[in-house]
Amino acid sequence: MSGTSSSLSPGFADPAHDAQRLFRRVLDAFSHPGRIVSLAGAAVGPGTISRATTAYLLTLADRDTPLWLAPAFDRPEVRDYLRFHAGTPMVVSRSEATFAVLRHEDADPFEGFAVGTDTYPDRSATLVIEVPSLDEGPIRLCRGPGIDGEAHLAVAGLDDGFWRQCAANHALFPCGADLVFTSGSSLLALPRSISVEVSPCMSR
Amino acid sequence: MPDTSTPDTTIAEGAYNYAYLDEQTKRMIRRAILKAVAVPGYQVPFGGREMPLPYGWGTGGIQVTAAIIGRDDTLKVIDQGADDTTNAVSIRRFFARVAEVATTTCTEDATVIQTRHRVPETPLKEGQILVFQVPIPEPLRMLEPRETETRTLHALSEYGVMQVSLYESIARHGRISKSYNYPVMVNGRYIMSPSPIPKFDNPKLDRSPALQLYGAGREKRIYAVPPHTPVKSLDFDDHPFEVEHWSECCALCGSKESFLDEMIVDDAGKRLFVCSDTDYCEGRR
Amino acid sequence: MYVAVKGGETAIAHSLDLIADRRRGDRGLAELTLEQIDHQLGLAVDRVMTEGSCYDRRLAALAIKQARGDLIEAIFLLRAYRTTLPRFGDSQPLDTAKMVPERRISAAFKDVPGGQVLGPTYDYTHRLLDFSLAIAADRPEAPTAPADTARTLPHVGDILAREGLLEPPPATPDGRPDDLTRQPLSLPADRPLRLQNLARGDEGFLLALGYSTQRGYGNNHPFVGEIRYGHVPVAFLPEELGFAIEIAEIDVTECDMVNQFAGSQDVPPQFTRGYGLTFGHAERKAIAMALVDRALRARELAESADSPAQDEEFVLAHSDNVEASGFVQHLKLPHYVDFQSELVVVRALRADVEARRQRAAEERAVLGQAAE
Incomplete structure (x- = not known):
């Protein structure tokens, strides 16, 4: 292992309570798709990945959850940080990943990740996608469990092509990947159960 | 590399981890909970642990609660609708000890409510989490004992066996005789066991603003119903779903709307009816 | 009030x-x-x-x-x-050929390399209450021969296997076996998972199931190839060291069962295996476990599998006495809300029946009047 604890930025100051508090925010986000939650106050992380992504992974990833990093994030300081603080094994094959971290401009974000099976739809990956903003993009309508009627989604940095793939992912339900968008210290979740309109209903 | 499952040092009572479970176990349960929320009504297998309470006594609910609860929470625990039944007292005491959490009997004040067999009468609100203790999570289990079979039936949405069972009940009795643990359809996809709540409580699950989490410890399954999600009790056009009703009202608070427990109060078999939900009843007196 | x-x-x-x-x-x-x-x-x-x-x-x-x-x-x-203890890692597989035996017997052969060692056993005690035990007294120590710790003790099964008479140990799936105490059981289970389940399983339950196979419910013609009980070293391989170190010595009981042969056009007939392992000295459990392990291999060996001991889902789902004890005894908990629901329904159903009877009686009365 390269890197030692002294050269790494710290993880959670108070592991049990930090993880609990952050998990409840994440649970709030999954229970209310489209809602933006703050993961502020947690670990800063290696800087290459956002604070929200760092907090999300420290909260949920460990040695039982293989992690796939997009090339932009697949750097020694990220790998060392996550290996040290979470014990997460890094994988190069997308199909083995429980979690994946991608950039909003990465092509074919869904390609190759596990979507579960009809009998075990839970055996699927969760994709963490870093975007420029969670609330400044074109507005799309979304519907599904957790949403009272319909909600507005304004994630920036994703084109119609992305949302077409997202619709195809939703069509696999109960299979499919779950999506988490992060920007800075904020996070928004879009479980596979949610349908998002491909075309924006208004732009900003 | 440090061992990530090493118990942290802020341990209640010294010998055990915060909220009893080690951090690695909590993460495993938390991941299962998020999957459950993402696929409403689907039973997510999880690596259930032995708990210090016996299987069948709420270990699933306790593990779910232990994985979500924090020092900012206020916990309410009910069994049969009451806060003061021995098992509810025992579980509440457990969390007060191992999670340093505030407890309450007031439904409105609670952020997390763990329950066995009832949904509170007071409508739940957004932000609250209702944790159900589930003995048999599989709604088809009594019709098909094999897990390998029922898993396939869910995968294929092949629910004819349930329809036939309900229909047979109508043919035999003239109505659906199922009174508790009455099966529901979640978001039009999965048939789900609402746990052994009376069917009286089923309508409260439909589009509830609160998050519903269901934990089955012995069977090692977690499932969920997110807020605002349609939960339909199974029925037929000519035999619509209906709930229990009583001609009596609560002897203590006079409620005509709540679920009533029937008690035998003398040797001659005299009956008395009182609210099963003790907090609701006390609030009305 | x-x-x-x-x-x-x-x-x-x-x-x-x-x-x-x-x-x-x-x-x-x-x-x-x-x-x-x-x-x-x-x-x-x-x-x-x-x-x-x-x-x-x-x-x-x-x-x-x-x-x-x-x-x-x-x-x-x-x-x-x-369940609350932190995990530091997994030990290396036990090598029971390195056992220093207190007892080791084969029922399949009159003599075996390393010899038959009777050791401490109740097998040949006459089950007469020993009233001398009723009072505390000084008891003489039993003479024991010095243990030969240098010698390894080959398994009887391995000797048979060399000749091709016994199947090789069933292949285990690639990679590390799942840990039943960390991951939920998924079905169909592989053999490592089944053995974990049986090792933790209730002795009484396994005893009854093993017995049932002997009485014809899935008989697999067992011979005790070997039972051994004694001390074995436990080794652990710390990643940073790169070699295994001995961290403990534990007592185990191991049962290798040699069972009914199988064969096909391609594979010549050979005996099959059942396996049991326990901590400490627990021969009844080890033998029962080996019988049930072999019974659960019925499908793999293309045998008919219609007896309880051969039913993987039935056996694995009901073997755990902590689960069973909890759920059976949970019936002591209050269920009065559910019972109240049942009361309401049963009363309604009875009222329906009564109403139908009334209607029928009235109709008969009307018909009777019309007939007059």
Whole structure:
């Protein structure tokens, strides 16, 4: 292992309570798709990945959850940080990943990740996608469990092509990947159960 | 590399981890909970642990609660609708000890409510989490004992066996005789066991603003119903779903709307009816 | 006016006091020590460690004391403690050929390399109550030959396997086996998972199932190839060291069963295997486990599988006494809300029947009048 604890930025100051508090925010986000939650106050992380992504992974990833990093994030300081603080094994094959971290401009974000099976739809990956903003993009309508009627989604940095793939992912339900968008210290979740309109209903 | 499952040092009572479970176990349960929320009504297998309470006594609910609860929470625990039944007292005491959490009997004040067999009468609100203790999570289990079979039936949405069972009940009795643990359809996809709540409580699950989490410890399954999600009790056009009703009202608070427990109060078999939900009843007196 | 029953907290506190009092029993008698339990009720300790999946004689003795000798309760106590312990890693597989045996017998051969070692066994005791044990007394120590720790003890099965008469050990799936105490059982299970389940399984349940195979419910024609009981080293390989170090020595009982042969056009007939392993000295459990292990291989070996012991889902789902004990006893918990629901429904159904009877009677009366 390269890197030692002294050269790494710290993880959670108070592991049990930090993880609990952050998990409840994440649970709030999954229970209310489209809602933006703050993961502020947690670990800063290696800087290459956002604070929200760092907090999300420290909260949920460990040695039982293989992690796939997009090339932009697949750097020694990220790998060392996550290996040290979470014990997460890094994988190069997308199909083995429980979690994946991608950039909003990465092509074919869904390609190759596990979507579960009809009998075990839970055996699927969760994709963490870093975007420029969670609330400044074109507005799309979304519907599904957790949403009272319909909600507005304004994630920036994703084109119609992305949302077409997202619709195809939703069509696999109960299979499919779950999506988490992060920007800075904020996070928004879009479980596979949610349908998002491909075309924006208004732009900003 | 440090061992990530090493118990942290802020341990209640010294010998055990915060909220009893080690951090690695909590993460495993938390991941299962998020999957459950993402696929409403689907039973997510999880690596259930032995708990210090016996299987069948709420270990699933306790593990779910232990994985979500924090020092900012206020916990309410009910069994049969009451806060003061021995098992509810025992579980509440457990969390007060191992999670340093505030407890309450007031439904409105609670952020997390763990329950066995009832949904509170007071409508739940957004932000609250209702944790159900589930003995048999599989709604088809009594019709098909094999897990390998029922898993396939869910995968294929092949629910004819349930329809036939309900229909047979109508043919035999003239109505659906199922009174508790009455099966529901979640978001039009999965048939789900609402746990052994009376069917009286089923309508409260439909589009509830609160998050519903269901934990089955012995069977090692977690499932969920997110807020605002349609939960339909199974029925037929000519035999619509209906709930229990009583001609009596609560002897203590006079409620005509709540679920009533029937008690035998003398040797001659005299009956008395009182609210099963003790907090609701006390609030009305 | 009626007042609802209250006071759960106080009642529980008093109940705990009472059970502590009953546990201690007559204060005029000396209190049991953990050492006494470990040394004088050693087989109870062995069972609790085996089904509790935790090798710690002192903790098992403590659990037995706390449970007042209720072994299933003791197993539960030990399991609930075990589950909170941090994991540092997995040991290397035990090499039972390195066992220093206290006892080792083969029923399939008259003699075997390394010899038959009878060792301590109840097998040839006459089951006559020994009244001399009723009073504490000095008991002579048994003479023992010095253990030959240098010699390895080849398995009888391996000798047969060399000749092709016994199948090689069934192939295990690639990679590390799943850990039943960390991941939920998924079905169909592979053999490593089944063996974990059986090792933790209730001795009584496995005994009954194993017995049922002998009585024709899935018979697999077993011979005890070998039973051995003794001390084996436990090795651990720390990643940073790169080589294994011995960290402990434990007692285990191992049963290799040689079973009914199978063969096909391509594979010449050969005997098959069943396997049992326990902590401590627990031959009944090890043999029963081996019988059930072999029974559960029915499908793999293309045998018909219609007996209870061959039904993987049935066996694995019901073998655990901590699960079974909890769920059977949960019937003691209040269920009055569900019962009230049932009462309401049954009363409604009875009213329906009564109404139909009334209507029928009225119709008959009307018809009767019309006929007059």
